[in-house]
Every structure is written in structure tokens, then in C-alpha cells.
Amino acid sequence: MATGRTHRPATRSRGIPEATVARLPLYLRALTALSERSVPTVSSEELAAAAGVNSAKLRKDFSYLGSYGTRGVGYDVEYLVYQISRELGLTQDWPVVIVGIGNLGAALANYGGFASRGFRVAALIDADPAMAGKPVAGIPVQHTDELEKIIDDNGVSIGVIATPAGAAQQVCDRLVAAGVTSILNFAPTVLSVPDGVDVRKVDLSIELQILAFHEQRKAGEEAAAAADGEVPHTAARKQPADKGPDGDVPAVMPA
Template structure:
């Protein structure tokens, strides 16, 4: 409210774009570490991470001066510093809400457990799955949401429910004190200030690919139905005009 600019901007200095790349560097560093590499130059690390080397150096310089001129970066040390900056030196308790196809995949996803993220609970509304054991956890009923969050000290909620249920559940986890949400449901969640939401949308990525794919093929307008008289914008008085191909029904659920 009293913030000068508008958002969580440069509060303590690390640009958002940099934060988004740190996990990529971290992954590349772990890969090097496994291969027994002790020291790496910005050029090599940048290549492994798929970025420009100047960008990498500038990113790392935001964390501090952890390199050695003429040599490069010590892999172990850099891993430690990035992990610390990202908050991976402590454990984060995660709850997965919605145990459909996607929720199940997430529960079994190795990338969560092995990076300081401990999946402590699975919740669902469907009586058919409540009580089932998945990835070593017993699925709890969604009614117990608040109790489970409090019990385990959940700080990150992963929403993997159908779109129709997402906002209501988001409101509940936020009310229960969770301030970070990872949303897989295809809706824009609205949350109070101070709560961080990140969205992963599988179909959006595909649509972006389709756009580029189409452009390679010569841009839009290749299909037959290109004309559509704009009409007189009546307030629903006249009959609905014919729908062009492609405007099918709305995607409802994140799981089939």
C-alpha cells in the first residue's frame, strides 16, 4: 500500500528476471558437480544454461562477488550460494490439492522432494480417492484442509484441481495462512497483496507454439473462413450468427 513503486520490486535488489534464471544455473551446476568439475568459467556455465555469458555474470554479481578473476567460479561454493539465496537450504512444506492425473504425477515427481520441498499432504474432494495411498501419503479429504495446513506447517500450496474449484480453494489456503501458491488450474487466481501466485498452464504453452508454427507456414488467413461481418453489435436481440470453426466449447478441467 505504501510501497513507492507498485509491486515486490527491487526490495532488496535481485531482479525478477535473475531470480527466474537462478534455478537453471543451479541445475547446470549440479550437473557439472556430478561430473566432478571443480571450477567453471562464466562462458562454460552460460553455455550449459543456454544463456549469454554476460547475462550470467551480471546475474551472479547480484548475489555477491563469488568468482575469481582469471579462473572462474568454484562449483560447490556457487551451488551453496545460489541455494542459500533461493531459500533451498531450508525445507519447505508443500501440500498438493487435487489428486487427479496431474496431482498424482506431481506427488510422484522427484524434482520436488530432492530440492528441499517436502510434500506433506495430498487432498481431494472425491470420496473415491480419499484414503488412498499415493507416493507414500494417504489422501485426506478437502474438508480437513485448514487442519492439515496447520498441522504440517504448510507454506506452499499446489493447486491441481479443475478450474471451477480453484479460486475457492485458493481463498481457503490463503485464509489458512499460506502465502505462496503454485497454480496448475486454467484460471487467473486473485489473491490479496503479499501472497505470491505462480501459474503453470500447459495449454497456453502449446498455443504459443501453434502461433509460431502457423507463422512459419505463412501467417493466419490460410483457412477458408476468413470473413466475418462484424455485425451491428446488438444487445442480444438478433439471432446468434454462425460460429466459425475452432471456437469450440470452453476448457473446463485441468484433468480429463
């Protein structure tokens, strides 16, 4: 529909780099903690440590927002909290719907991190008629039939999908058709959406698999180090169900 501006041409000339945007919430969290402790100012070094990033990176990130620091002193905590909040759009109210109230959906509904920022759970939606009316996190669950009406009545533009994988695309299509333009997807599926709609994906299984890869690599290096004339460390656990990376399990060879 709209001109191509999904994620490809992200860094527009006056735009903030995508990588920086992804870190702003991190800084905001660290700053909020400082604010609650009534710390008036903070240096890039201190704040970077609190946010778990490099100080040079932090300064460059902030430089995209403007010159909000004072040389020789640092950054005014309250002022920076406000500037980042505004930049992220958190000074306004964002009604959000959560679709799929299973274990995960319920956890999301109960998650306090939403309300503390500008997000407000406008409605919980589930396809199971037995769930309808049942309160979760103090909000009554509504049936999927009401989806379009809910989106429209509340002016919802952000939707969270926590349904099984099989239902995700269909739910996504309905959300988009009803006017939602940003989707946070927890279902393990690739969603296809029209241009102009943003999708972010959170996949628990994928994260674990990435960890497993590194874990295996660590075990391999450890084994290599041990074979290098070194006594196996006591903590060297790991069921050696198969060999190293060159495991000889044949599996199915292609013809």
C-alpha cells in the first residue's frame, strides 16, 4: 500500500538508526532506576555500565537525539528520561490488544512492564467461547468475533499475538484489516503483512537454540583443549551422546 518503508529504508537521512532505537529502551530503564534513586546527573560512562553497553556507543546514540549533555558534567537524568520517552513515543497512550489468552497470553496480561510505560491493555481476545467473560489480570476475556469492533472502538494500533502457530496468520490478517499497524508476534511462524505494517517477533525456542549452538561450541573447544594435553576439568559435564562437530552419525545421505 504505502510507499516502501517497512524496515529496509529504515535509516532515513534525519532518522535515528535502527540499532540505536533498539537500545533507547535500555537506556530509559537504566535512567528510570537512577531517577527513582534521585540521582541528578549521570556520565556516559556510568550510564553505559548500567545499561550494559559501551560508553562511546551510548554517546553516539544520544548524539542522534540531540546535544542533551553538558560537557564536564554528564547528562541530566530527568531531562534525558523525558527526551527518550518522547522520542520513543511513550508520552502518549498506546492501547494494546492481546490475542490468544493461553499460558503466555495470561503472562503477558499480567506483566507489569507494559503499564509502567505508556502501554495499556485495552482488551484480551481468545477464540475459545469458554474463556469469554472470564477475567484475566482483572480484564474480562472477549471472543474473537468482537476483534474488529474492539480494535475500532479503542483505536488500537498495536496488537500482540500469543496464539498457537496455526492461528497466527489468520489473526494477523484480521488485526491488519481492522487497522492495526504494529504487531508483536509470539507465535512460532513467519507472518506476512502488507507494506507499512511492522512486525517484531519473539521466539523462545529460537533463543534457546542459539544458546545451544554456543554451548556446543564451548564444549567442543573445551574438549579440544583437554585433548591438547590437558586434564579434563571437573566441571566438564555434557552427555557425550555423540562425537564432536564431525560426528559420524550418517543420517540420511542424499542419493
